[in-house]
Amino acid sequence: MTDLLYLDDLPVGRRFVTRTHALDAAQIKRFATEFDPQPFHVDEATAEGTFFQGLAASGWHTMAITMRLMVEGVPIAGGIIGSGAELSWPQATRPGDVLQVHSEVLENAPSKSRPDRGRITLRSETRNQRGEVVQIMTGRLVVLRKVIA
Amino acid sequence: MTDLLYLDDLPVGRRFVTRTHALDAAQIKRFATEFDPQPFHVDEATAEGTFFQGLAASGWHTMAITMRLMVEGVPIAGGIIGSGAELSWPQATRPGDVLQVHSEVLENAPSKSRPDRGRITLRSETRNQRGEVVQIMTGRLVVLRKVIA
Numbered sequence: 001m002t003d004l005l006y007l008d009d010l011p012v013g014r015r016f017v018t019r020t021h022a023l024d025a026a027q028i029k030r031f032a033t034e035f036d037p038q039p040f041h042v043d044e045a046t047a048e049g050t051f052f053q054g055l056a057a058s059g060w061h062t063m064a065i066t067m068r069l070m071v072e073g074v075p076i077a078g079g080i081i082g083s084g085a086e087l088s089w090p091q092a093t094r095p096g097d098v099l100q101v102h103s104e105v106l107e108n109a110p111s112k113s114r115p116d117r118g119r120i121t122l123r124s125e126t127r128n129q130r131g132e133v134v135q136i137m138t139g140r141l142v143v144l145r146k147v148i149a
Numbered sequence: 150m151t152d153l154l155y156l157d158d159l160p161v162g163r164r165f166v167t168r169t170h171a172l173d174a175a176q177i178k179r180f181a182t183e184f185d186p187q188p189f190h191v192d193e194a195t196a197e198g199t200f201f202q203g204l205a206a207s208g209w210h211t212m213a214i215t216m217r218l219m220v221e222g223v224p225i226a227g228g229i230i231g232s233g234a235e236l237s238w239p240q241a242t243r244p245g246d247v248l249q250v251h252s253e254v255l256e257n258a259p260s261k262s263r264p265d266r267g268r269i270t271l272r273s274e275t276r277n278q279r280g281e282v283v284q285i286m287t288g289r290l291v292v293l294r295k296v297i298a
Contacts, residue, residue: 035213038220038228051230051291059231060213064184067209071187079187081200082208084237142200 004077006146007118010105018073018101020129021065023057025095031061056092062099062135063087066126069101074122078144083119085139091132098129106138110145117144153226155295156267159254167222167250169278170214172206174244180210205241211248211284212236215275218250223271227293232268234288240281247278255287259294266293 003009025044032041036058039046047055070080093099107121120143126135152158174193181190185207188195196204219229242248256270269292275284 035217036220037217040228051227058216059234060209060216064209064213067207068184068186071185078200079189082238084235085208086233086235088233089231 004075005143006077007108007110007120007143008146010076010108010120010143012105012108014105016070016074016101016103018069018103020098020100021069023065023093023095023097023099025055028055028057028061028093028095031064032058036060052092055095057094057097059087059089059093059135062089062093062126063137065099066101066124066135066137069099070103070124073101074103076141076143077146078142081142082139083142085137087135087137089135091134093126093128093134097134099126099134101126115145116147117142119143153224154292155226156257156259156269156292157295159225159257159269159292161254161257163254165219165223165250165252167218167252169247169249170218172214172242172244172246172248174204177204177206177210177244180213181207185209201241204244206243206246208236208238208242208284211238211242211275212286214248215250215273215284215286218248219252219273222250223252225290225292226295227291230291231288232291234286236284236286238284240283242275242277242283246283248275248283250275264294265296266291268292 029042040050040052041058044055103124110118122139124137125133178191189199189201190207193204252273259267271288273286274282
């Protein structure tokens with residue numbers, strides 16, 4: 001079990017790499033059927049004639065898998081609690097992609113009003129098996145400080 | 150059936166309101182078990198002692214529901230295709246919340262290099278049954294232009 005991390009354990013530049021997740025067409029279609037039922041996410045044949053020219057995962061599916069990997073791979077005390085995030089998808093996530101998340105702390109800011117917490121900015125790249133970046137997510141997280149009693 | 154919308158149908162200021170979605174604890178726990186398995190998203194009793202002081206939906210679940218509502222309620226020709234987005238969650242989404250998305254076009258920019266497309270920026274507030282904003286998502290979308298042959 002990894003030790004849980006508090007604000008002081010997360011200096012600018014600290015990095016994390018998660019395990020991998022293998023994505024297939026069934027997962028892509030199941031997520032999209034519930035949350036993003038557009039032709040290019042739910043049906044291979046129809047997807048051929050669209051912007052994506054083939055089945056592609058919903059960006060929100062890529063994000064959800066990214067979150068799952070980070071929950072397991074970035075052990076912050078109190079959990080990963082985001083107040084906001086910026087996302088971009090430089091290229092599509094496809095069936096057969098094996099995803100892995102590479103994160104780095106960009107900012108670390110103790111709260112001025114609350115000595116028990118602070119904020120970090122964490123940049124997370126989701127990469128496929130060829131090392132291509134399919135998503136960049138920069139999240140603002142609330143992080144606890146270790147209180148010395 | 151609503152007419153599909155092209156770039157010229159989406160001037161700055163155009164607004165959309167989706168149908169509602171009723172969220173319950175079972176949905177919150179099911180999504181979180183797969184994608185964001187943290188105590189405050191999967192178990193009421195444990196959630197009491199956390200930052201959220203009770204069960205709360207994953208922000209990515211709120212976003213996924215928002216996307217579902219937008220796919221049905223914002224009928225863009227070619228689909229809702231995002232290249233990126235900014236999100237914030239001003240307050241938690243809870244069991245029993247009834248969510249609805251209110252969107253407004255903030256920018257409309259024809260492509261300089263590709264006459265068949267352009268880009269819009271769409272700001273979407275996800276509100277609960279009390280009108281409180283639980284998520285603000287500003288998305289950058291690729292939109293087709295109607296080509297006159």
